[in-house]
Amino acid sequence: xxxxQEIADIFDKIADALEFKGDDSFRIGAYRxxxxxxxxxxxxxxxxxxxxxxxxxxxxxxxxxxxxxxxxKTGKMKKYEEAIEGIPQELLQLLEIPNLGPKTLNLVYTKLxxxxxxxxxxxxxxxxxxxxxxMGEKKVENIKKGIxxxxxxxxxxxxxxxxxxxxEIISQLKKYTEKIEPAGSLRRMKETIGDIDILATGKxxxxxxxxxxxxxxxxxxxxxxxTKASVIVTTNNLQVDLRVVEPSSFGAxxxxxxxxxxxxxKLRGLAKDKGLKISEYGVFKGExxxxxxxxxxxxxxxxxxxIPPELREDRGEIEAALENKLPILxxxxxxxxxxxxxxxYSDGVETIEEIAISAKNLGYEYIGICDHSKTSKIAGGLDxxxxxxxxxxxxxxxxxxxxIKVLKGMEVDILADGSLDYSDKILEExxxxxxxxxxxxKKNVTERIKRAIENPFVDIIAHPTGRLLSGREGYEVxxxxxxxxxxxxNVILEINCYPDRLDLNDVNILKAKKKNIKFSLGTxxxxxGMLKYIRFGIGIAxxxxxxxxxxxxxxxxxxxxxxxxxx
DNA sequence: GCCGTTTTCGGCCCGACTGTTTTCAGTCG
Numbered sequence: 085x086x087x088x089q090e091i092a093d094i095f096d097k098i099a100d101a102l103e104f105k106g107d108d109s110f111r112i113g114a115y116r117x118x119x120x121x122x123x124x125x126x127x128x129x130x131x132x133x134x135x136x137x138x139x140x141x142x143x144x145x146x147x148x149x150x151x152x153x154x155x156x157k158t159g160k161m162k163k164y165e166e167a168i169e170g171i172p173q174e175l176l177q178l179l180e181i182p183n184l185g186p187k188t189l190n191l192v193y194t195k196l197x198x199x200x201x202x203x204x205x206x207x208x209x210x211x212x213x214x215x216x217x218x219m220g221e222k223k224v225e226n227i228k229k230g231i232x233x234x235x236x237x238x239x240x241x242x243x244x245x246x247x248x249x250x251x252e253i254i255s256q257l258k259k260y261t262e263k264i265e266p267a268g269s270l271r272r273m274k275e276t277i278g279d280i281d282i283l284a285t286g287k288x289x290x291x292x293x294x295x296x297x298x299x300x301x302x303x304x305x306x307x308x309x310x311t312k313a314s315v316i317v318t319t320n321n322l323q324v325d326l327r328v329v330e331p332s333s334f335g336a337x338x339x340x341x342x343x344x345x346x347x348x349x350k351l352r353g354l355a356k357d358k359g360l361k362i363s364e365y366g367v368f369k370g371e372x373x374x375x376x377x378x379x380x381x382x383x384x385x386x387x388x389x390x391i392p393p394e395l396r397e398d399r400g401e402i403e404a405a406l407e408n409k410l411p412i413l414x415x416x417x418x419x420x421x422x423x424x425x426x427x428x429y430s431d432g433v434e435t436i437e438e439i440a441i442s443a444k445n446l447g448y449e450y451i452g453i454c455d456h457s458k459t460s461k462i463a464g465g466l467d468x469x470x471x472x473x474x475x476x477x478x479x480x481x482x483x484x485x486x487x488i489k490v491l492k493g494m495e496v497d498i499l500a501d502g503s504l505d506y507s508d509k510i511l512e513e514x515x516x517x518x519x520x521x522x523x524x525x526k527k528n529v530t531e532r533i534k535r536a537i538e539n540p541f542v543d544i545i546a547h548p549t550g551r552l553l554s555g556r557e558g559y560e561v562x563x564x565x566x567x568x569x570x571x572x573x574n575v576i577l578e579i580n581c582y583p584d585r586l587d588l589n590d591v592n593i594l595k596a597k598k599k600n601i602k603f604s605l606g607t608x609x610x611x612x613g614m615l616k617y618i619r620f621g622i623g624i625a626x627x628x629x630x631x632x633x634x635x636x637x638x639x640x641x642x643x644x645x646x647x648x649x650x651x
Numbered sequence: 652g653c654c655g656t657t658t659t660c661g662g663c664c665c666g667a668c669t670g671t672t673t674t675c676a677g678t679c680g
Contacts, residue, residue, distance in 0.1 A: 110663055114652035145653045183669095185678050218677090222670060268680095281680085307668055307679095314668090314679090325680080327667095340665090345680070352664040363665055 095119035101167035103186040172199040182230035240276035244583025261286040267341035273623030279323035335378035340364035346398035394626035423452035424606020430455035430464040433611040442612040444488035454493040457505035502535025511541035520546035529559040547580040571599035581621025593628025604636040
C-alpha cells in the first residue's frame with residue numbers, strides 16, 4: 085500500500101473517531117477531505133515530504149503536515165492514538181451500518197455498553213434499544229434493516245455491471261417522464277458505482293415515483309416522498325435513488341446529483357463568495373431564482389465554463405475552469421480504431437474477417453488484432469508457425485476488404501526473466517506489440533516490465549497493474565517506477581477498457597500524464613459484442629484529463645507516434 | 652483543521668426524508 089493510501093486511511097479513522105465523540109464537524113470534514121485528496125493525489129507524499137512540499141497538497145495545512153511527517157518518521161501518529169483511545173476496537177466499524185450514525189452509536193455505547201455487532205443485535209432483541217430517549221419502534225426497525233444490508237455487503241460494483249441496470253430502469257420509466265437521465269458517479273464514469281442516481285422531470289411527479297418504487301426489479305423501498313425515492317434492487321443489492329424535479333430546475337438538479345460531493349461543496353462556496361446560493365432547484369440571488377434550466381447557465385453564473393462530468397472530482401477542475409484552462413477531452417468520435425482485440429486464432433470467438441467487418445461497421449479506420457503468444461497455452465497462444473499463417477491471413481483480408489485496415493498486433497507474454505515470448509526478429513515483423521504480464525504476478529514484476537520496456541520492439545504495455553475490479557489485487561508492481569521508465573523509453577501505456585479492468589485507472593493516468601506519456605485504448609475484446617467497451621476506456625481517459633493528442637487511437641495509422649517508427 | 656486582493660479570525664453547501672418531537676434531530680447524499 086502506498087503511503088498516500090496508508091495516511092488517508094488513518095485520517096479517515098480519525099474522522100470516524102471524532103465523529104463518534106461529537107467533535108467539531110468542520111474539523112471532521114477537514115480530515116475526510118484530506119483523506120480523499122491524499123488517496124487520489126498523483127504525487128507520492130513521501131517524496132513531497134523530502135522536498136518539504138507537503139503543504140502544497142490542497143487541504144493539507146500546518147497541522148496535517150506535521151502529523152504526516154510524524155507518521156513518515158516514526159510510523160505512528162499521536163493524534164490517531166488519542167482519537168481512538170477508550171473506543172472499543174470493533175465499535176467504529178458499525179458506522180458502516182445504514183441508518184446508524186455517530187449519534188446513535190454513541191448513545192448505545194454509553195447507555196447500553198454496546199461494543200460490537202453482536203452486542204447491538206442483542207439490545208435490539210431484548211428491547212433495550214427501543215426504550216432509549218429519542219428511539220422508537222420504527223427507528224429500531226430501520227437499524228435492524230440496516231444491519232441486514234450491512235451483513236449482505238454492498239460493495240461498489242464495476243460500471244460495466246451498473247450501466248445495464250440503469251438502462252433497464254430508465255427504459256421502463258421513460259414513458260412516464262419528459263426527461264430522465266442518470267446522474268451521480270455513473271455519469272462521472274467512475275470505475276465503480278456505489279449507488280445509482282437517476283434524475284427525471286415530467287407532468288406527474290407522484291406517478292413517476294409510484295412507478296419507480298413498484299418496478300419488478302425493486303426489492304425494498306427505503307424512502308418515498310414527493311420529489312425523491314430510494315430503493316434497493318434485486319441485482320447486487322444496489323441502492324437506486326430517483327429524484328423528480330420541475331423542468332426549470334433540471335439543469336441545477338443534474339449538476340447537483342452528478343456531484344461529486346467535493347466538487348459541489350467547492351462550487352457552492354464559490355457561489356457564496358459571489359452572494360449567490362446554489363441548490364438542486366437553481367441558482368438564487370436572495371429569493372430570486374436566476375438560473376436552473378441547464379447546467380451551462382449554472383456554471384456560467386459562477387464565472388465558469390461548463391465542466392465535463394468526468395472531471396468533477398475537485399482535482400483542480402474548478403480552478404482550471406475559472407482560468408478557462410480546461411483540457412479539451414478526448415471524445416468517442418475521435419477514436420479511429422481499437423488496438424487490442426483477440427481473434428479465433430487464440431481465445432477470441434470470431435474470425436479476423438468477422439472482426440474486421442464489425443470494426444468497419446463501427447466506423448473505425450483500423451483494428452488491432454492482438455492474439456496471445458505461445459506461452460499462454462490456456463488462452464490458445466500462437467506458436468511461430470501459426471503466427472505466420474495468421475499474418476498471411478491478415479494480408480489477404482486487407483486485400484479483400486476495403487475501408488478498414490487490419491493491424492498485425494500481438495499481446496506478447498513477458499516471461500519470468502523479463503524476456504519476451506518471441507524473438508526480436510518475429511516481433512519486428514508485426515505492426516505493433518503489446519507486452520503483458522500473464523503469469524508470476526508476485527515474481528519481480530517491476531523489473532520484468534522494465535526489461536520488456538527496454539526491448540525496442542515493444543510499443544505498448546498491456547493492463548499495467550493487472551488489477552481486476554471484481555477481486556484480484558493486481559501484480560506486485562511499483563507502478564510509479566514503471567511509469568517513469570516507460571516515459572524514458574517512449575513506451576505507451578494501455579488503458580484497458582474491459583470494465584472489470586479499467587487499467588490504468590484515472591489516478592495512474594494522471595500520474596503518467598505528468599510524465600508526458602501517451603496511452604492506447606484497447607477493449608481486450610474476446611467477442612465482437614465487447615468492442616463497445618471502448619466507451620468505458622474513454623470515460624476513464626476523460627477522468628484522467630486526457631486530450632485526443634495523448635491517445636494513440638485518435639491518430640491515423642500512418643501517423644501513429646509508435647516508438648518503432650522513431651528509430 | 653483549513654483558508655484568505657474584502658478576513659490570520661470566523662467562516663466552512665444545502666436540502667429531503669424519517670421519526671419522534673411538539674419544533675427538531677439524525678441520517679443521508
